[in-house]
Amino acid sequence: MSLDHILLGLLREPASGYDLKAILDHGIRHFWAAELSQIYPTLKRLEKQGFLRSRRASSKRGAGRVLYEVTAKGHSQLATWLESGPQFGDMRHTFLAQIYMMDELSDFTRTLEFLEQLRTRWRARLEGLKNVEKEWAQRDPGFPDHLCSAAFHRHLTLRMGLHSYACWLAWCDECIRRVRARMRKENRNGKPIPVAAVGAHRRG
Amino acid sequence: MSLDHILLGLLREPASGYDLKAILDHGIRHFWAAELSQIYPTLKRLEKQGFLRSRRASSKRGAGRVLYEVTAKGHSQLATWLESGPQFGDMRHTFLAQIYMMDELSDFTRTLEFLEQLRTRWRARLEGLKNVEKEWAQRDPGFPDHLCSAAFHRHLTLRMGLHSYACWLAWCDECIRRVRARMRKENRNGKPIPVAAVGAHRRG
DNA sequence: ATGACCATGTAACACGTTACATGATTGT
DNA sequence: ACAATCATGTAACGTGTTACATGGTCAT
Secondary structure, three states, X not given: OHHHHHHHHHOOOXXXXXXXXXXXXXXXXXXXXXXXXXXXXXXXXXXXXXOEEEEEEOOOOOOOEEEEEEOHHHHHHHHHHHHOOOOOOOOOOHHHHHHHOHHHHOOHHHHHHHHHHHHHHHHHHHHHHHHHHHHHHHHOOOOOOOOOHHHHHHHHHHHHHHHHHHHHHHHHHHHHHXXXXXXXXXXXXXXXXXOOOOOOOOOO | OHHHHHHHHHOXXXXXXXXXXXXXXXHOOOOOOOOHHHHHHHHHHHHHOOOEEEEEEOOOOOOOEEEEEEOHHHHHHHHHHHHOOOOOOOOOOHHHHHHHOHHHHOOHHHHHHHHHXXXXXXXXXXXXXXXXXXXXXXXXXXXXXXXXXXXHHHHHHHHHHHHHHHHHHHHHHHHHHHHHHHHHHHHHOOOOOOOOOOOOOOOO
16 A cells, blocks of 8 residues: 555656656665556556546657656645554564574574675665765755755655664674674583573564 | 565474464564464465474364474475575665655654654664563573573574664654754744755655 | 667566454353 | 453455566667
8 A cells, every 4th residue: 555655755746657666766765666567557546546647748768658647636645644654564574584593504604694794785785875875965055954845854764774774784793793702602612502492482 | 485484494393373473473573474364374385395294283272283393304495595695675664755755744743743653663662672681681591692592593683673773763863853953943034945846856 | 780778568476464254262 | 151362264355576568769
C-alpha cells in the first residue's frame, strides 16, 4: 500500500513512470526501491481510482511518454496518509539473522570476515551520502538552514542515512574488537569457553 | 528465500513450528518476523527437500506436535548460506518516505508531531532492549565476555538493536531541534523562507 | 551496426499477511 | 461455561522481483 502514497508524494510536477523511477533511484535509494514493472501498473491503478490524471507527451529522445499529475482527490489522500502517523513496518535485517546463527560455523574467523564485509559496504554507503551532502552544501547557498520546506525535509531523511551508517559502523567496530578479544583468549588457553548452549534462544 | 535458512538456523534442538514462532517472537523480533501460516508450509517444504526430518510427539497440553530436526544436508546448506557473505536487502523505511514528502502539509507542526511519535516508539523499544540486556547480565555470570559462542553471537545482534535505537533517537532530537528553530524563525519574520522548490528531488 | 539510453508494458513467480477453520487442554 | 494457550493447517489476497517483449533515438 505504501508505493501508492510514495508515487503520489513524488509527483510534485507532472512526471512519467520512467521519471519516477529515476527519482527513486537518486534521492531515495537508501530507504526505498521499486522496479518499473511495479511502477507502471501502480500508476494506471491510481489513475483509475481518481488520484492521478494522465496525458500524452513527446520526448526528444525515444518514444512518447505518459505524464501523470496528482488530482485534488490525490492530494487529500496523501495528506490523510501523512497525518495518520508514522508507518512502522517490521524490519527484516537478514544479515543480523546470519550473525545470530553464525556459531553454526564454529569458527570466529568467519564471523570476523563477515563483519568486515559489512563494514566495507557501510563505509562506502556512508562516504556516498557524505559526498551528496558536501556537494549540496557547495551548490546551495541556503544549505542547511535556509532551504525551502521540501528540501529541508529531504535533508532530514539524508541525515537519517548518515546517522544510521555511522552508528552501524560503530557497532561493527565494537563487534570486531570483541571477536578479536575472544580469539586471542582461545589461542592463549586452548578453548576453555563452553560450546554447548547455556540457555539457547529465548529473550536474546 | 531467507526464512528457509532462518528456520534451519533456529533449529538447534528439535522443535515444532509453534516453538519456532515463539523463538522468533522472543529473541529475534527486532529484526525479523514471521507468521505461523508461513512457517508451517515452509517446514513441510524443507522436509521434502531433505533439509529437515520430522517425527510426531505428544504434548502435555493441547494436541500432538510435529518436531523437526536438521539433517546433515540441512546443516551443510546452512553453512553455505552463512559463508556466502552478508545478505543486504534494500530497506523499506516507510516513515522516512513520509518525512521526505511532509512539506505537502505546509505545516511544521505536523512534522514535529510526527517526529515525536517516532521518538516515543523508539524510546520504548530502546528501554525494552536495555532491560533484556540488564536481566541477562544479572542472570548469566558469563555475561558478556564468557558467553558460549551461540550466546555471544546472539548478544552481538542485541547490541545492534541498542546501537540503532539510540542513534535513531539522536537523529530524532536533531530533527526536532532544527524544526523548532525553523518555526521560531518563521514566527519572528512572517515566512521569508521560499516555499517553491529550489531543485526538488534529484540527489537528496 | 552496435551499444547505451529512453520509454512502456506483460507474465510468472516468490514472498508475506490476514482471515478462516479445527480441535485439545488447563485454569477460573 | 468461558477464556487462554497449545497446536496445525488452508485460502485468498497483496506486494515485490525477474524475466521477457517491444520499439524509438543518439553517439561512436
